[in-house]
Amino acid sequence: MSAAETRSEEITPPQDLVDTRLVLWYFVAACVFLLISMLGGILMALQLVHWNPLAGLELFSPGRWRMIHTNAVAYGFLANAFLGALHWAVPRLTMHRVASQALSYFIFLAWQAIVLLTAAGVVLGPSFQDQAWVAEASRNLGISMSLGAQGLEWGETPFWIDPVALLGLLLVAVNFMVPIAKAKGPLYVTLWYFMAAFVWTFLTYAMGNLLPEYTVAGTSAGAIGGLFIHDLVGLFVTPLGWGLMYYFVPIMLQRPIWSHGLSLVGFWGLAFFYPLQGIHHFLYTPIPMFLQHGAIISTIAVELVVTTVVINFFGTLWGQGRAFVDNLPIRWFYTGMIYYFLTCLQCSMQVTLTFQKLIHFTDWVVGHAHLVMFGVFSMWLFGVMTYLIPRLLNRPWYSHKLCEWHFWLSAAGVLVMASDLILAGVFQGYFWAALQPWDVSVVASQPFWITRVFAGLAMFGGFLCFLYNFWMTWSARSHV
Ligand code: HEM
Numbered sequence: 476m477s478a479a480e481t482r483s484e485e486i487t488p489p490q491d492l493v494d495t496r497l498v499l500w501y502f503v504a505a506c507v508f509l510l511i512s513m514l515g516g517i518l519m520a521l522q523l524v525h526w527n528p529l530a531g532l533e534l535f536s537p538g539r540w541r542m543i544h545t546n547a548v549a550y551g552f553l554a555n556a557f558l559g560a561l562h563w564a565v566p567r568l569t570m571h572r573v574a575s576q577a578l579s580y581f582i583f584l585a586w587q588a589i590v591l592l593t594a595a596g597v598v599l600g601p602s603f604q605d606q607a608w609v610a611e612a613s614r615n616l617g618i619s620m621s622l623g624a625q626g627l628e629w630g631e632t633p634f635w636i637d638p639v640a641l642l643g644l645l646l647v648a649v650n651f652m653v654p655i656a657k658a659k660g661p662l663y664v665t666l667w668y669f670m671a672a673f674v675w676t677f678l679t680y681a682m683g684n685l686l687p688e689y690t691v692a693g694t695s696a697g698a699i700g701g702l703f704i705h706d707l708v709g710l711f712v713t714p715l716g717w718g719l720m721y722y723f724v725p726i727m728l729q730r731p732i733w734s735h736g737l738s739l740v741g742f743w744g745l746a747f748f749y750p751l752q753g754i755h756h757f758l759y760t761p762i763p764m765f766l767q768h769g770a771i772i773s774t775i776a777v778e779l780v781v782t783t784v785v786i787n788f789f790g791t792l793w794g795q796g797r798a799f800v801d802n803l804p805i806r807w808f809y810t811g812m813i814y815y816f817l818t819c820l821q822c823s824m825q826v827t828l829t830f831q832k833l834i835h836f837t838d839w840v841v842g843h844a845h846l847v848m849f850g851v852f853s854m855w856l857f858g859v860m861t862y863l864i865p866r867l868l869n870r871p872w873y874s875h876k877l878c879e880w881h882f883w884l885s886a887a888g889v890l891v892m893a894s895d896l897i898l899a900g901v902f903q904g905y906f907w908a909a910l911q912p913w914d915v916s917v918v919a920s921q922p923f924w925i926t927r928v929f930a931g932l933a934m935f936g937g938f939l940c941f942l943y944n945f946w947m948t949w950s951a952r953s954h955v
Contacts, residue, residue: 501558502555508555508590512552523920539600565666566654574650589636641677655669664739682702694760698757716851737784744779777823811858815847821846857882871948873947888933
């Protein structure tokens with residue numbers, strides 16, 4: 476680790492502010508779910524190149540595993556890793572403990588149960604639905620009910636878990652808002668982002684899981700579904716991610732953020748433009764065109780906002796470029812920021828109607844999704860874990876080399892996967908525009924899908940390096 480990181484220890488607040496064991500357990504849970512998710516992703520990728528090793532096993536059918544892949548990543552990996560990092564950052568920023576340590580442990584256990592029950596709902600869904608009493612209860616209550624997964628993208632959590640998940644989100648907010656409310660002096664921008672995320676995540680979850688299920692239908696449900704999937708990224712993952720960057724980067728570089736003013740532009744820009752974008756997932760649909768145009772304009776506007784945030788972070792790094800090479804967590808963070816800028820630039824182009832004509836429903840979108848979810852937010856969280864795990868365990872990493880392998884396999888793997896799928900999307904778009912039969916585009920996609928398998932295996936290999944390193948550091952064997 477670099478000198479800057481070592482110096483940061485000098486300003487460390489008292490240890491009992493943070494429950495390090497809980498932070499560690501959140502990271503362990505996050506890793507378990509990422510492992511499951513990546514296996515699901517690899518299974519899906521193998522299915523698409525006809526190499527599915529589990530073909531014929533209904534419970535492991537690709538349709539189910541696609542949902543396990545996305546749900547385990549969002550609610551299992553990202554949410555757990557963020558909660559772990561919040562338990563570290565909030566008490567240290569506010570100098571107050573979370574409202575209740577017991578509540579923290581309760582939330583930890585309840586959240587794992589929610590994610591596991593969702594997985595059960597996804598895997599066993601149809602058999603749940605076949606139960607006669609469920610059908611009868613649905614009829615009696617006048618709503619369509621299923622104990623299995625809901626048919627909502629990213630909102631697959633079974634309907635009976637939704638209220639519990641919402642209660643969990645409320646408790647998370649209370650647990651962290653208490654120390655924030657007790658903090659003295661002006662609130663640092665990280666806490667602005669965190670507070671916003673607590674409110675927005677609750678509202679987003681409620682909107683996306685309840686409204687399309689019970690109240691609205693047709694294009695209105697589509698519009699709300701689009702807003703939900705976009706806001707999950709923009710109002711749950713993004714504010715927590717940037718909040719952590721505003722916290723960790725100045726600590727590691729031992730200097731304040733370059734411009735406090737620009738950080739506020741970034742925060743308010745996100746708050747204003749992000750919630751207007753959801754319909755850009757459903758361009759060229761029967762949703763009124765004025766709404767589609769509004770979503771396009773606000774998507775392009777958010778790219779300008781993102782640029783100010785990225786400039787602010789590179790301004791902070793200015794003069795200390797060496798940290799990008801020497802300091803591994805900083806390298807994770809800034810590589811993620813470069814991918815963030817690229818993914819938002821890509822978004823501001825793909826959102827135009829001209830581009831949409833070509834790439835709508837193609838693998839371009841899947842490439843974009845991996846670049847943002849893995850290339851940005853997972854990279855940031857790996858950086859946070861790389862920085863925190865030695866501090867949580869009170870010993871250096873077992874192997875620095877394995878940390879490097881983790882970084883390079885992840886950074887290169889996701890770059891190859893995203894570029895490969897983005898290019899595949901362009902080809903698929905042209906095949907469809909030329910009115911070629913669907914099968915022709917599927918055959919032409921094979922080389923791209925084979926490349927995706929190997930890129931995915933590289934990312935998975937990097938993660939296995941991390942897991943092994945984590946395990947060896949924990950069990951404190953001899954150092955390399
Ligand atoms: C082992 C590496 C991975 C492989 C092989 C892989 C593969 C896949 C496949 C085959 C799909 C379905 C694409 C389709 O329906 O056509 C998918 C979807 C998705 N994956 Fe992964 N994935 C991997 C890792 C990840 C990670 C780590 C994340 C997030 C951190 C992630 C996020 C997503 C998202 C968000 C989608 C949905 C994309 C969409 O609906 O447009 N994947 N992945």
